[in-house]
Amino acid sequence: MIKVLDSFLKEYFRGLKLSPNFYEGWENSFRIDFGEEKMSKDEALVCVNNLFDLVFQEQDDILFVFDVCPFENELYMDRKSLNVYLKYIKRRNIVYKLHSYLRPSIVCIEEDCLHRFIIPCRKNDIRYEALLKTIICELSLDSFHEGMNDNRPYNIYFVNNSKKFIYYLNEHHCDIYLARKEDLELLDKEISQINLDNTSKRQNII
16 A cells, blocks of 8 residues: 555645655645634534535545654564554454554654554544544543554545645644645635634745
8 A cells, every 4th residue: 555655646736745744744735723822622522523524525535644753673564553452443344454454664754763554444444523522632542552652653644545634733834635626726716615714824936
């Protein structure tokens, strides 16, 4: 799966590395900023769920990308990361196939070396409302791995291979990176149907 993601980034995003700093390097981006008390947690949850429903359709092919920072000298995280997907993937047939996908790739971004797990799925395979809430509310990996003392930093991305965009969320903002300028313009029109107040920011550096 890492080859599929790398090929996608090379073809549509000039080979940029997928990271939380992607917004700074990509011109066709849309951001909803709800940090610094610009929105309450409840308002932010409504906003990101509405946006997720707007941009993802049931038939879209999605790569569910999970990056996690290992503890020092930790080489294997397969079982723990499997728990992440078990909690947020609905369909049994997807869960049964997880072992063939959950072999992490080591990805170095700036000074950090991450374990990257990728699984192909579709929107209705994901308990995305629960997952978005976990991220917005700044929960640690304890929320993924119940009964474990585990607070590794993590990032989650949804790569839409059908529509050629990336959805990224953390506790401060929600980003959408689009491959084409015209798709950003279309999203601008569609987004006007959702009340985002003054917290959204369109980036087009071209």
